[in-house]
Amino acid sequence: MNDAKTARTYNQNHVPRKYSSGRRRVSVYIAWSYPAEANRDPTELDNRFSTMTEVRRVFWPAYEAPQWADPRRFQQGIAGSLELFFWAWVKFQQVVGEATGHVVPVFQRVDQAGFSLPLDERVLSDTDTLLLFGLDHLVTEQVATPEEIESVRAFLEREGTCLIIGPHHDVGRSESSTERDMEYHHHGDALVPRQQRFGGYTRSLMNGLGIPIDNRWGLRPAVLHGPSKPDRIAPLTVMRDLDTRGWLTGVTNFNFHMHLPHYAVTSEDGRAVHVLAKQPIDSSKPHPFTNAGNTELNALVWVPPSGERAGDVLVVDSTVFSTLFGSDESLERFWKNIARGK
Numbered sequence: 044m045n046d047a048k049t050a051r052t053y054n055q056n057h058v059p060r061k062y063s064s065g066r067r068r069v070s071v072y073i074a075w076s077y078p079a080e081a082n083r084d085p086t087e088l089d090n091r092f093s094t095m096t097e098v099r100r101v102f103w104p105a106y107e108a109p110q111w112a113d114p115r116r117f118q119q120g121i122a123g124s125l126e127l128f129f130w131a132w133v134k135f136q137q138v139v140g141e142a143t144g145h146v147v148p149v150f151q152r153v154d155q156a157g158f159s160l161p162l163d164e165r166v167l168s169d170t171d172t173l174l175l176f177g178l179d180h181l182v183t184e185q186v187a188t189p190e191e192i193e194s195v196r197a198f199l200e201r202e203g204t205c206l207i208i209g210p211h212h213d214v215g216r217s218e219s220s221t222e223r224d225m226e227y228h229h230h231g232d233a234l235v236p237r238q239q240r241f242g243g244y245t246r247s248l249m250n251g252l253g254i255p256i257d258n259r260w261g262l263r264p265a266v267l268h269g270p271s272k273p274d275r276i277a278p279l280t281v282m283r284d285l286d287t288r289g290w291l292t293g294v295t296n297f298n299f300h301m302h303l304p305h306y307a308v309t310s311e312d313g314r315a316v317h318v319l320a321k322q323p324i325d326s327s328k329p330h331p332f333t334n335a336g337n338t339e340l341n342a343l344v345w346v347p348p349s350g351e352r353a354g355d356v357l358v359v360d361s362t363v364f365s366t367l368f369g370s371d372e373s374l375e376r377f378w379k380n381i382a383r384g385k
Contacts, residue, residue: 095123
């Protein structure tokens with residue numbers, strides 16, 4: 044991972060990128076307060092990220108090299124787990140940077156040093172495609188302000204813009220401890236508590252923009268078992284006839300993640316929202332969603348331009364842009380399609 048050809052910097056202000064035809068400017072905005080997440084009480088069972096020590100214990104010995112395990116080199120609390128996200132987004136930044144010729148900046152609503160950056164023209168003015176990652180726990184109370192909603196609305200009124208919004212999973216919404224335990228044993232991730240609810244900021248933004256989608260559950264995807272190859276995530280069910288923009292051209296699968304959100308469409312207007320891809324769900328262990336007869340989750344939803352909104356909106360989980368659980372040619376093709384504005 045540590046193969047950067049140039050020196051890393053920190054504590055710098057963003058340098059706006061100049062527009063050039065055919066070269067999209069892609070930006071990432073993480074809608075969390077880093078301090079609010081890192082300072083969650085590790086004695087609390089629910090609604091927090093794991094500490095790095097917990098990650099090391101569960102995935103032992105994968106993170107026992109000094110790079111991860113030495114407290115003089117890597118943070119061992121919740122902050123350490125948050126930093127793993129940044130490591131895992133580097134490959135996406137590299138692939139998109141090579142495809143566009145532009146750097147891919149990563150912004151945070153509140154960063155490690157406590158600098159606050161609302162989603163406004165400082166982020167949006169030199170952006171053509173914005174990836175908005177909803178990794179904020181609901182208990183941290185991140186909510187899009189009216190000014191932020193209007194800023195994004197104005198951004199989407201520009202021709203050629205695209206908002207890719209990814210509220211993460213919603214595990215343990217039910218008050219029933221029995222149902223929460225069923226969810227836990229379905230996804231099988233020891234690091235995810237019985238209740239872990241994400242996406243307050245992205246939900247409020249979608250509500251403000253009139254995007255009729257809700258993130259629900261945390262579902263384990265089906266995998267393909269092979270005698271000669273390691274298990275891999277089952278292929279997507281792609282609605283090629285609806286994908287008129289070619290977002291999924293050359294794409295057969297995303298990457299494996301143990302608890303994916305289902306993006307429920309809450310509008311009955313089939314012309315306003317298109318489910319472009321569904322992910323088969325692991326049926327080996329019960330879950331309330333599969334018990335209701337569902338076999339797939341909505342993995343990629345497209346809201347085409349409409350009215351004054353000239354830009355596209357895609358809803359897809361932020362883990363699709365991470366390499367924590369690996370990447371392959373299909374996933375990178377999806378990244379390149381986004382970078383090229385397919």
